[in-house]
Amino acid sequence: MDLLLQFLLTGLTTGSIYALVGLGFAIIYNASDVVNFAQGEFLMIGAMSAIFLHRLGLPLPLAIAAAVAISIAVGLLLEKLAIEPARNASVVSLIIITIGASIFFRGVALLIWGKEIYGLPHFSGEEPIRLLGATVLPQSIWVMAGTVVLVGAVKYFFDHTLAGKAMRACSHNKRAAALLGIDVKKIMLLSYGLSAGLGGLAGVLVAPITYMTYDAGVMLGLKGFCAAILGGMGSSMGAVAGGLVLGVIEALGTGFISSGYKDAISFFIILLILFFRPSGLFGKSGGERV
Amino acid sequence: MKGFSRVAALFSVLALVVFYGPGDALAKRPIKIGSFLATTGPASFLGDPELKTLKMYIEEINAKGGVDGHKLELVWYDTAGKAKAAKDIVKRLVKKDRVDVIVGGSTSGTTLAVIDIVERNKVPLISLAGSVKIIEPVKKWVFKTPHTDRMAAAKIFEDMKKRGIKKVALITGNGGFDKSGRAQCLALAPKYGIEIVADEQYSNSDTDMTAQLTKIRATDAQAILNFGFGKAPAIVMKNIKQLGIKLPVYQSHGVASKKFLELAGEAAEGVRLPAAALLVADILPDSDPQKKVLMDYKSKYEAKYGPVSTFGGHAYDGLMIAVEAIDRADSLDKAKIRDEIEKTKGFVGTGGIFNMSPTDHLGLDLSAFKMLEVKNGQWTLVN
Known part of the structure; x- marks a missing residue:
């Protein structure tokens, strides 16, 4: 029983990291149908900036705020300099642009910060919290709480604000949205800024647990992408559910079957789910979005 | 003085010719x-x-x-x-x-x-x-x-034997260094009378190893051996502390750097590992033949x-x-x-x-x- 509980807690801890990353994918996808493969790099930029500002002597909360601002600036620049000039290109071309951007960001990060591994102090200590014989780190609670708050905020934004609704309209049909008086350019810019900021914040939240290197964004991004696909691309609730499911599958697979086949087990289950529900757990099929 | 140095020069040329043969000097x-x-x-x-x-x-x-x-x-x-x-x-x-x-x-x-x-x-x-x-x-x-990773594994097992440890839980990553180390550990353990009671693995990009370590906690292992490289061993150390596992922990020479101490912090306390002498030259006793x-x-x-x-x-x-x-x-x-x-x-x-x-x-x-x-x-x- 203790074992099962610890496995579940472990799964929820890693799952909430995946969920947080997956959430970032949802926003840009909602606005433009583009899967932004530089999402993992936003995390890395946020985390690395926070680590270095903190090392320079800035208090942690201030360093985090500045790091999120830096991520947002990078997201806005990416949209302005790379995505907007190619706005008439197909979705596939735009996705390839984001892949190029991710490689570029990694290269720049390597030049600025080198190949070293860096850590960020835990927000509220490292004394594990005991829960019925299982343990969890306070930082994991931060990650989980951060996920809940951000999901709520994203959901509210898309459902109850004008900008959020405009963003969804753009995702459906840019021309129709423009005809209705929506400034598509501005909305696109907003979507990149938002998801970069979200990514940066996610990076700062997970960095104390995962450590950070210039290339850590790749694997985090990949797992987050899996979470988003599993939950249903474009659904923020789906991304979170997908992340948690993925984390729990991994932990249970490690615990009860074999740690050597952990990734094989989880990818097999993802394939199985997508076989029966191609649009993911919470995804809606294209027709329903009208 | 001038005459003397001329004579000396002549002698050294002569000496060179004698020792090395003409034309070679x-x-x-x-x-x-x-x-x-x-x-x-x-x-x-x-x-x-x-x-x-x-x-x-x-x-x-x-x-x-x-x-x-x-x-x-x-x-x-x-x-x-x-x-x-x-x-x-x-x-x-x-x-x-x-x-x-x-x-x-x-x-x-x-x-x-x-x-x-x-x-x-x-x-x-x-x-x-x-x-x-x-x-x-x-x-x-x-x-x-x-040196080879086989020697690192042997050094670790030798130390375990001295401490009377007979059952070891192995946890390794999926990189080349980790895999080679794991193979050497599995092959060498029987020679030192050590039984590997758990053989867990993780991906080097993993962010949490508590599931593997929870499994290890449930075995009768007397020590944990982590053969790894990069940030993963630091996460392993932190997870061991988080789970409250009190077993002796061994790491490999892959993490013998100041970086590991910095990343793992307090969680690294008490861990043992084999390292090349160069890394610890400062703390070697003067009697050590390699010190100079x-x-x-x-x-x-x-x-x-x-x-x-x-x-x-x-x-x-x-x-x-x-x-x-x-x-x-x-x-x-x-x-x-x-x-x-x-x-x-x-x-x-x-x-x-x-x-x-x-x-x-x-x-x-x-x-x-x-x-x-x-x-x-x-x-x-x-x-």
């Missing part, structure tokens, strides 16, 4: 040391300090007059860590540059790729790469200086380039073994140089004390590794 050809290193690319963290070390010491030896009156000349090329490039370069070193001895091969892949070329052309090669396959089985013309060589190398390298790494040390060992062999051979005949390299005995290098033989082309024993324990956030020696 004034224009001795330089000894060509060939090298192929990964100075760029993903393995440049190996090739870069190796090249700097070779250049620095060749300059120093030449300033002191060379070897037997020969100057040393370094002929080197960059492989970028690619085996194909290494093959072309070594062919060129052997056929066009006609080097006398080769010190190099930063990676195991580049070294293994050129073994048949040096064997066929009969040129002595001292490799700077880790794999035990380079010298096992023994190849006539191939030697190496770095280590401190010399460290101070010279750090004065010129910055923090030392063990990789540059491997290049120092390789170059010095070659130079001493040439000195003893009193000849530039490759076969004689090879024989002398094989006869290297009691050479004190940065990697340990080398005693080569026809059956052992590395010549290091377990004393090449020092067993360390983390106490109050610092490395301390375990005796």
Whole structure:
């Protein structure tokens, strides 16, 4: 029983990291149908900036705020300099642009910060919290709480604000949205800024647990992408559910079957789910979005 | 005074002619040391300090007059860590540059790729790469200086045996270093009467290993051994602390760096690991036979380039073994140089004390590794 509980807690801890990353994918996808493969790099930029500002002597909360601002600036620049000039290109071309951007960001990060591994102090200590014989780190609670708050905020934004609704309209049909008086350019810019900021914040939240290197964004991004696909691309609730499911599958697979086949087990289950529900757990099929 | 120095000069010329024969004294050809290193690319963290070390010491030896009156000349090329490039370069070193001895091969892949070329052309090669396959089985013309991961595993098991640990839980990553280490641990454990009761794995990009460690907690293991590299071992240490596991923990030489102490912080307290002596040169007792060589190398390298790494040390060992062999051979005949390299005995290098033989082309024993324990956030020696 203790074992099962610890496995579940472990799964929820890693799952909430995946969920947080997956959430970032949802926003840009909602606005433009583009899967932004530089999402993992936003995390890395946020985390690395926070680590270095903190090392320079800035208090942690201030360093985090500045790091999120830096991520947002990078997201806005990416949209302005790379995505907007190619706005008439197909979705596939735009996705390839984001892949190029991710490689570029990694290269720049390597030049600025080198190949070293860096850590960020835990927000509220490292004394594990005991829960019925299982343990969890306070930082994991931060990650989980951060996920809940951000999901709520994203959901509210898309459902109850004008900008959020405009963003969804753009995702459906840019021309129709423009005809209705929506400034598509501005909305696109907003979507990149938002998801970069979200990514940066996610990076700062997970960095104390995962450590950070210039290339850590790749694997985090990949797992987050899996979470988003599993939950249903474009659904923020789906991304979170997908992340948690993925984390729990991994932990249970490690615990009860074999740690050597952990990734094989989880990818097999993802394939199985997508076989029966191609649009993911919470995804809606294209027709329903009208 | 003038007359005296003239006489002295005449005598020294005479002496040179007597010792080396006419014609040889004034224009001795330089000894060509060939090298192929990964100075760029993903393995440049190996090739870069190796090249700097070779250049620095060749300059120093030449300033002191060379070897037997020969100057040393370094002929080197960059492989970028690619085996194909290494093959072309070594062919060129052997056929066009006609080097006398080769010190190099930063990676195991580049070294293994050129073994048949040096064997066929009969040129002595001292490799700077880790794999035990380079010298096992023994190849006539191939030697190496770095310790192997088998030795690291043996050192750990030796220490466990001393502490009476018989059941060990193994946890390793999925990288090349981890996998090779895991295989060596599994193969060596029975020889030390140690039973591996758990064999868990993780991906090096994983962010949490509590699931694997929870499983380990449920076994009757008396110690945990983590063979890994990079940030994952630091996460393992933190997870062990989080789960409240009180077993002794061993890490490999893969994390023998200040970085590991910084990343794992308090969670690293009490962990033991084998490390090359160079990393702990400062805390070695003065009675340690390697102390002087280590401190010399460290101070010279750090004065010129910055923090030392063990990789540059491997290049120092390789170059010095070659130079001493040439000195003893009193000849530039490759076969004689090879024989002398094989006869290297009691050479004190940065990697340990080398005693080569026809059956052992590395010549290091377990004393090449020092067993360390983390106490109050610092490395301390375990005796």
